Amino acid sequence: MELYREPGYDKVTVAEIAARAGLTRRTFFRYFSDKREVLFFGTAKLEAFVAEGVLAAPPGTPALAAVATALAAVARQSDEDSAFADFARRRHALIRAYAELRERELAKLASLASATAAALRRRGVAEPAASLAAEAGVAAFKVGFERWVDDPRRRKMGHHVRQAISGFGTLVLEQVATRGTAIDKP
Amino acid sequence: MELYREPGYDKVTVAEIAARAGLTRRTFFRYFSDKREVLFFGTAKLEAFVAEGVLAAPPGTPALAAVATALAAVARQSDEDSAFADFARRRHALIRAYAELRERELAKLASLASATAAALRRRGVAEPAASLAAEAGVAAFKVGFERWVDDPRRRKMGHHVRQAISGFGTLVLEQVATRGTAIDKP
Numbered sequence: 001m002e003l004y005r006e007p008g009y010d011k012v013t014v015a016e017i018a019a020r021a022g023l024t025r026r027t028f029f030r031y032f033s034d035k036r037e038v039l040f041f042g043t044a045k046l047e048a049f050v051a052e053g054v055l056a057a058p059p060g061t062p063a064l065a066a067v068a069t070a071l072a073a074v075a076r077q078s079d080e081d082s083a084f085a086d087f088a089r090r091r092h093a094l095i096r097a098y099a100e101l102r103e104r105e106l107a108k109l110a111s112l113a114s115a116t117a118a119a120l121r122r123r124g125v126a127e128p129a130a131s132l133a134a135e136a137g138v139a140a141f142k143v144g145f146e147r148w149v150d151d152p153r154r155r156k157m158g159h160h161v162r163q164a165i166s167g168f169g170t171l172v173l174e175q176v177a178t179r180g181t182a183i184d185k186p
Numbered sequence: 187m188e189l190y191r192e193p194g195y196d197k198v199t200v201a202e203i204a205a206r207a208g209l210t211r212r213t214f215f216r217y218f219s220d221k222r223e224v225l226f227f228g229t230a231k232l233e234a235f236v237a238e239g240v241l242a243a244p245p246g247t248p249a250l251a252a253v254a255t256a257l258a259a260v261a262r263q264s265d266e267d268s269a270f271a272d273f274a275r276r277r278h279a280l281i282r283a284y285a286e287l288r289e290r291e292l293a294k295l296a297s298l299a300s301a302t303a304a305a306l307r308r309r310g311v312a313e314p315a316a317s318l319a320a321e322a323g324v325a326a327f328k329v330g331f332e333r334w335v336d337d338p339r340r341r342k343m344g345h346h347v348r349q350a351i352s353g354f355g356t357l358v359l360e361q362v363a364t365r366g367t368a369i370d371k372p
Contacts, residue, residue, distance in 0.1 A: 063357055109292075136357070171248070
């Protein structure tokens with residue numbers, strides 16, 4: 001990632017990245033489809049971890065709770081790794097700075113939502129509930145993650161992700177309290 | 187869009203698209219930053235329409251309701267345009283077929299969520315509630331839109347978007363009913 005800061009993401013070539021990592025250009029492309037992918041290494045592992053978490057929830061767990069528990073476990077594991085916060089913040093600054101990295105990040109989040117929805121369907125959750133719960137969870141994770149990255153008080157990721165997930169519930173309950181109905185009758 | 191089907195999106199050049207539209211290459215690039223952008227013409231108008239809808243909700247309207255009303259208006263307007271459904275389905279098939287178009291689509295949805303959150307903040311909704319309500323609304327719109335595109339019974343977009351939005355509420359209420367708590371305590 002150092003090469004993406006100096007000389008800069010848009011200037012560095014795949015050959016230079018490969019050389020720094022002690023790889024040939026050919027080996028690089030065996031692992032990464034392009035230079036953007038390097039920053040998203042580990043996404044497949046994250047998807048598998050979240051899917052496992054969703055599947056591991058006790059029978060009868062509501063869909064949103066299964067997703068929330070799995071995402072909270074991701075945040076907890078990240079918080080336990082002391083080097084992760086610094087790495088994640090530098091990586092996120094880079095992603096924010098380049099539109100093509102932002103697009104790839106969104107594609108990874110969409111892929112995470114799809115994997116999460118698939119895990120929910122394996123639990124017997126029907127569509128569109130499975131996709132909605134997955135999208136809601138990933139959206140909350142995204143909002144929580146961004147608040148964590150920007151938090152001047154440096155509170156843990158687990159705090160921000162939990163707060164974002166509970167924020168969803170609060171919004172719906174506010175709606176029910178005001179309208180005496182769910183959000184389908186605006 | 188015909189040129190994206192024949193000879194195909196990956197084969198057609200900007201020069202060919204410009205020629206078909208009676209534009210010079212130079213004029214094309216005054217309107218579109220690249221050939222992907224052609225398919226997302228109208229996104230800025232959509233963002234403005236949703237933001238206006240959010241701002242037009244009566245004072246005291248809960249955040250989610252303001253978003254739901256604005257997005258339901260988009261679906262209603264789309265349903266009124268008889269040529270839109272066919273256009274939207276062909277366009278969506280194209281987007282699904284190419285990863286780089288899917289990434290651009292996700293970027294446009296993220297931009298729509300940002301514009302929606304900004305409109306909510308102008309209504310006095312605090313963060314992270316504004317971002318969460320916006321992300322939830324756009325996620326519901328995305329899920330509803332996809333179910334509409336694939337619906338063999340060809341029900342209206344308004345039906346699917348309303349169903350997706352109300353699905354969110356149902357998920358949270360299911361959670362509350364099961365756990366006697368909001369989703370922050372999984």
